[in-house]
Amino acid sequence: MDKIEKNLLKQIADIEKTPMGAYNIRENGKLSARNTTANIDIVTKKDKPGIDIIIKPNTKNESVHIPVILTQGGLNDLVYNDFYIGENADVVIVAGCGIHNSTCDTAQHDGIHTFHLAKGAKIKYIEKHYGEGEGTGERILNPQTIINLDENASMEMESVQIKGVTSTVRETYANMKKGSSLVISERIMTTGKQTAKTVFDVNLDGEDSSVHVASRSVAEDDSLQEFISNVKGNAKCFGHVECDAIIMGNGRVISDPKIEANNVDASLIHEAAIGKIAGEQLIKLMTLGLTEKEAEEQIINGFLK
């Protein structure tokens, strides 16, 4: 693996050396390295590109890394990854895609991730997207996450896209049974002429299911972001969607929230705020000795942390 590839891995998966535990590294559309453990199996799909990740019931304190890196332009990589998490397992899954495109052709990765959490299973899922490269070729990432939570299962999803992705459409669908819980935190930053569109579609089907979506984003320069959410409360449940955006330069953000209570005991909240950095925040940091530019950076970094 060369320097570019190592840096991509570090950016998206915090991996400097070979990761601990189970992993599957995909490079330019092909398998590059894989490790399985006694409790975590990774199997290449036969009918389409992608892998099945099978985690045995009661597996605890283990992790799976499945990074994807693209360093060639003109490649359109589509994969289907299915996760089967056994009852009462409690694991961390780190996915992510890094593109280094120094060509003038488009490099694209569309990952379709489907999670099946059995009763009482718990996962933390971290997904980072990152793009770089001197080429004029576009860097496109269209992740789709489909989440099926059985009774009392819980999932925490952290999704981050900080730099360099020309265009992205990120869709997340969740179907939630009794007592299940889902917490999603999303951080997006777009610059230049980039576009990012996020869709959250959540069905709170089971009694006492709950979802919390917190999206924070920054749209700089001429970039455009769209946030669409639709949370359906079909039982006694709780849903909270929070969407905060900072706009700079000619950045634009469209927020289109929808909450739908189909049961009298459903409690749903949506909060959305879009605006530029408050002047008094800049002034406060300047009185502490920062320049306006430094103050802006601190505020943005803190906001996206």
Add this chain to the structure above:
Amino acid sequence: MLELKDICFSRDNKNILKNVNLEIDNNKMVVITGPNGSGKSTLAKIIMGIENPDSGKIVFDGKDITNLSITERAKMGIGFAFQQPVRFKGLTVRDLIEISAGSSSIKVCDACDVLADVGLCAQEYLNREVNGGLSGGELKRIEIAMLAAKKSKLTIFDEPEAGIDLWSFNNLISVFEKMHDDIKGSIVIISHQERILNIADEIVLISNGKVEKHGPREEMLSQIFNKVKPCHKLEKNEKCNEGRA
């Protein structure tokens, strides 16, 4: 250390500060007091560079700073704790104390010390976001802790006691005394509180956009409590009510 010469400031056809002349000496604890709306906060903002005077001159440490930016003044050693602290989505108490101290290398124990001084348990607060989740009094204490970490030659506190509970009042006063001893700089406190007036070396009385009186504490205290009640605003309001009746 600081000299204001003939400062005038008006907005919306209203003269908010009228030929203000004021000198703050080295190593002094000065309390500025005066009726609501008399121009105290405006004066503080002018010293910090947040507002610019229409005319007049500001000299700090022998240097004319009238045209310097907020950042330049902050770097020269002027600090200002806001009357209404600013909230930040995303920045933590620790971030703000680090920025105040001017480096991310401030030791965790030093950050804890400044928090302890304002009566906040560091463990509980260091990693909290300075957002709407904090109470008014907590925000006020964090604001003071930031200035204690900044260690400026001249620090202005705008009504630091507002929203701080009675029990903590004595601790708050010891924060100012400790800062005064440690930094050997000057502290200017804008306040309406007698107990704060009592720790001043000097008191400045501002009324209606002017420095009405400026002198040593003892001299000023007797004058303030004899003469200035009731304030001019109340008188106006009374007339107003009469007119309506």
